[in-house]
Structure formats: C-alpha cells, structure tokens
Amino acid sequence: MINGLIYSGQLSLSAWEPYVHSLAEQAQSFERRWRRFLENKRVRVEKLYLPLAMSALKDWQNHRLYLAIDTTVLWNRFCMIHISVVCCGRAIPLLWRVLEHGSATVAFNEYEPMLRKARWLLRHHPDVMMLADRGFANHDFLSWLQASNWYYCIRITCDTKLHGIRRHIIEASSIYPQKGEAAFYRNVGLWQDVYSLILWSGKVTYSPKVSSKK
Structure with missing residues (x-):
C-alpha cells in the first residue's frame, strides 16, 4: 500500500x-x-503515528517551528483539516480530522480541538509560527493564536478593510508592495468592526498577504 x-x-x-x-x-x-x-478498528493510526512524529521533533526546541493549517476537499463531499509541520519545503502531517463537509471553509469550532491538542503536544517548543490561508482569517482564530503566544502569518483577501494605516479605511489591495519589497505596519485594525491587533503587513510575493505578530 x-x-x-x-x-x-x-x-x-x-x-x-x-x-x-x-x-x-x-x-x-x-x-x-x-x-x-x-477498516480494522484495532489499528489506531494516531497512537502509532504521533509518537514517531514527536520523536522526530524532539531536537527542534531551539529553532522556530513552522506549522501550516489547511483544508483539502475530497470528492466534493469530505473536508480534511490538517495541521502540518513545514520542513524542507514539505508539509509533514501532524494532526488531521475529516468532516462530511463539501466546502474548504470550516468554522473555527471544527478545528479548535486540533489547535489545543497541537499546543499541548508542542508545549516544550517556545517559538511556533502558524501559517494559514485566507479561509482561516477570522476573529476567533487570531484571538486563540494571540492567547497561545504563537506567531502567525495569515493570507487575507485583497478587499479586506484595514484601519489605522491611513486616515480613512482602505482595502489591502491599495498597499501592495512592489515586487522584491516589503512594507510593515503597526497598530492596524482588520475588517469592518475594527478588530484590533498589532499587525505587520507586506510580503515579498506576488499574492497579497498579511503577517502579524503578537
């Protein structure tokens, strides 16, 4: 197999x-x-896999650990949520969950248990950076990351409302940095309800992203 x-x-x-x-x-x-x-119920994948994964990570405590959370839709019926460790350009699965859900966008309460378990498993890793796509840009996820003292880099849509960069509300598309350049902003609010956080934005890529750090 x-x-x-x-x-x-x-x-x-x-x-x-x-x-x-x-x-x-x-x-x-x-x-x-x-x-x-x-279909053999005696085969417990998690009990076999997690000890191996944690053993591989035991020497990473002195380095920043990059995690990525993402979703994959299978046959337009199932949605797999997975938290992976980024290593050498690859995403190595750490935790995952499968839902009968036809969309790649899932509610925060569906993946919060995975986040809490990942935080406990990585409790000896003081420097964790979470990477996520725009489907995870929401209040609850950002609040959880800040409360957990994890760093994070999250993509947002180009029409996301930004507060505090200029006098009036602007969209993220209006502050795209030039190719090969980066721009950083502090004390920026997100969305219409001015979700307040300390935000650094700007990436040296073609696609607009916003990275923030508590």
Missing part, C-alpha cells in the same frame, strides 16, 4: 494496483484486502 501510494501519487486504491506484486489474479482482491486493513 505504501509503495502504491508513493509511486502513484494518488489516494485511490485502484491506482495502487499496477505497483503491487501479488499472486492474486483479480484486481478486486487487492482492494478487498486493503479495505479490510483500513
């Missing part, structure tokens, strides 16, 4: 079949065997 997953690069059981050598003559024999394993 691992070989099939790596070589095919897909989550489809049927896509793994060409990479498996077996005496089975029918393709369904492979899938039935794999499904029995995947």
